[in-house]
Amino acid sequence: MIDVRLLRTNLDGVRSALARRGKPDLLVQVDEAVALDTRLREISLERDTLRAEVNDLSKQVGALRRDKKNDEAEALMERSRAGGDRERVLQSEIDTVQDALQQVMLRIPNLPHPDAPDGAGDHENPIVKGPINLPASFGDHQRVPHWETATALGILDNERATKIAGAMFTMQRGLGATLARALCQFALDQNADAFEEVRPPSFVTTATLTATGHLPKFADDAYAIERDDLWAIPTAEVPLTSLHAGEVLDEAELPVRLMAYSPCYRREAGSAGRDTRGMLRAHEFDKVEILAIARPEDAPALLTELVGRAEALMAALELPYRIIEICTGDMGGSHHRSFDIEVYAPGCDAWLEVSSVSWFSDYQARRADIRFKRTGQKGTEIANTLNGSALAVPRVWAAICENHRQPDGSVRIPAVLLPYMRGATHITPKA
């Protein structure tokens, strides 16, 4: 959520920043918010004045009662009662207006960073680095999609996954399952130098899913467990961001650096029929997420660091990759600035998004109420949050199957994963 006060102090700035997202509706929402906020402040002032009166009268009633001056007390109670009645009317209007304002504010997206590139959609995301490791040409053996080769190798069994759970679920078997787990372990180990490993809950409350910006807007994309009023997390970003929700952190504790492996659940409403083959898109997948809660002034450097960490993993896995920056027209609602890492998969002949690293400024932290206190200063400030996928398993798994496929049909395990593969150096066809 953006700061309501910005609507009062820098309305033009808000308008022009949001205009860059290229969605005219947003400006209408801003107007709505301004009107509601103005009204809210008016009637709040009125109510507070009334309350002050009632509080004062009540205090006098108490004093008169003690002095046994019951007649005088009665008279004051009468006045106080009248004030209370008017207050109740105002209060109900305040509740209505406040609620409406909250609903509008929750749906107004974050302001893009001044340096974020302008653009209308994903076709305008500039490539900021790469391609790296991209060979001049690929062999025919690499030009086979992983859903064919992996199935033949016996490491992918989506047919049975579908039997068990329905469309868009995947199942890895044998060394394929080991490879998926190896990728998680590798990503965690590579970041353990600076991040605390957390194993968070996979189900969260409505409040938690709202804090990161996934609700109310994206309710259809999340799995809801209605009986228990819980949601399945679409990413570990959700529980990790709220880990310190409602807390005031000490400046000295910042930045908080957390990482987590978690399963991720997405209904993929609206993308049914797209990328349904292989490992490109599924209702459930594994991911290692890295996240930081920081002072605003430290956020830019952390953003660079997180991107660098995600990039380093792709380089270590010997995969061809590039980094793109997300333009204003393609940027997620909570994002302030955002970079994606894409890996090239020669079998699919596509650049696959394998990591997304974002800076949320104070947008999520305000929703989650994550504040910090500067040493020696009064008051608190809203923190900044940043996060990124260190490694999202399925697409990296697919890219390994395609890029590292050998002429004999086997898949070479990248050297960095060998410690996790129980001695296997290649995944070979069953005899």
Add this chain to the structure above:
RNA sequence: GGAACGGUGGCAGAGCGGCCUAAUGCACUUGUCUUGAAAACAAGAGGGUUAAUAGCCCCGAAGGUUCAAAUCCUUUCCGUUCCGCCA
């Protein structure tokens, strides 16, 4: 799942309709004293909203009763203990 008891300031803990603008202790900050520290004494100290050092709001949360709620009522969340069940 059943039962009992709890959730108050950084911590401990009192208050159980009106001098609660929340006692007291510990911890904390500043000052006096001291070469410095300790001790003692004195003062101070939370968060939110607001232009405001005014007012208003915050005693787990949300409703309600009342002229007045930390205090009474309802709902709810969380915790502890016991029972049941269980990887």
